[in-house]
Amino acid sequence: MGVREIPVDRITEVVRRLCIEANTILGDDVVAALETSLAIEESPVGQDVFRQLIRNADIARTEGIPLCQDTGMVVVFLEIGQDVHLTRGDLETAVNEGVRQGYRDGYLRASTLDPLTRKNFGDNTPAVIHTRIVPGDRIKVALAAKGFGSENMSQVALFPPSHGIDGIKKFVVGRVDAAGPNPCPPVVVGVGIGGTMEKAAILSKESLLRPIGHRHPNPDISQLELELLKEINNLGIGPQGLGGRITALDVHIETYPTHIGSIPVAVNLQCHSGRHKESII
Ligand code: SF4
Incomplete structure (x- = not known):
């Protein structure tokens, strides 16, 4: 070549x-997730938040405003x-x-x-x-x-191997819980596991580029994503932190091999304004 x-x-x-x-143009996957969430959300205030977010996305797209x-x-x-x-x-x-x-x-x-x-x-x-x-x-x-309302709520930690998968879950769910309303929920939770400190952080950010609803190809990791999503949505933080069933639209995990002595884990939160686009040259 x-x-x-x-x-x-x-x-x-x-x-x-x-x-x-x-x-200005919210991704189709995010809009679809907001619409699905509106149908599932039990809290009337939460439903109202979803209606406003959907309307906001519509206005931004048609008028070309942020x-x-x-x-x-x-x-x-x-x-x-x-x-x-x-x-x-x-x-x-x-x-x-x-x-x-x-x-x-x-x-x-x-x-x-x-x-x-x-x-x-x-x-x-x-x-x-x-x-x-x-x-x-x-x-x-x-x-x-x-956006930095959500970026500020992100965290990296390096655990001993004994921490295990249960420890990883506790860390991820605990991070979303501690963040509360600050990252402008409903969030997408990006999780990077493995590598070194900076590799875990980059993986967590890169995972947020994956469309909502697309599962990791590895069935064990995909299962972990769904378990975390369920636990996070049981926190009751809800849309905009006003209480409700939907705190997260999705959880995306990316992994990389790591050292025998560590489990690096990074959580990067993405607010409901999940703005990313791509193009091939
Ligand atoms: S919606 Fe996102 S970009 Fe907007 S203020 Fe909240 S965190 Fe920042």
């Missing part, structure tokens, strides 16, 4: 478009085929230029700043960029606009 040349401004264009789409005032920090997962040759610039500058243009042209709030001086950069750059080199000659761009 020959080398495929891709000018980096193609990446800028795609990132620009995905920033606007992610912030789903939420917090338009998030951009997280980009890039899978770059090893037969791609990027030309006319560098990759990270191109991604950040796409974020700059998307947030400017979409009238989206700029939220990124220096962590110590708290001075806002004014254009929502830089994005957090995760890059993987894969076989082939294409580039997959998966982009999330991550």
Whole structure:
């Protein structure tokens, strides 16, 4: 196979478009989960919250306005085929230029700043960029606009092996319980298990890109997802923390081999405004 040349401004264009789409068009899977939840929710206040969230998504889509005032920090997962040759610039500058243009042209709030001086950069750059080199000659761009009400409620822990699966479950359910109304429930609970500290965290974030309702292909992990979902929904936190049956729309787990001496576990919470889109170049 020959080398495929891709000018980096193609990446800028795609990132620009995905920033606007992610912030204004809620995924079909999220809308469907909100509709299903409305039918299941027993609490009248909770039902009302679901009606409002569905209406909010409809208004945002038809009027092209943001789903939420917090338009998030951009997280980009890039899978770059090893037969791609990027030309006319560098990759990270191109991604950040796409974020700059998307947030400017979409009238989206700029939220990124220096962590110590708290001075806002004014254009929502830089994005957090995760890059993987894969076989082939294409580039997959998966982009999330991550709100920090839910990001702030996330946690990583490294347990001794004796902690076991019951310990993992207690940690995940306990995290959602302690978060209460802060992550803007109903949430999607992303869980990364294994690897090292940072690998578990990245897995938990990546798991949130999976469509709601899609189970992990490994039946044991899929079963664990369903068990956690049931336990979390028994907490009674409910939509927007106002009480009810539905606290989480789904639980997604991703795993990676780890060391004999540890069980790294990360929980990354996604609010109801589950904004992510992807595109192939
Ligand atoms: S956590 Fe999500 S829904 Fe809540 S304010 Fe932030 S982006 Fe909006």
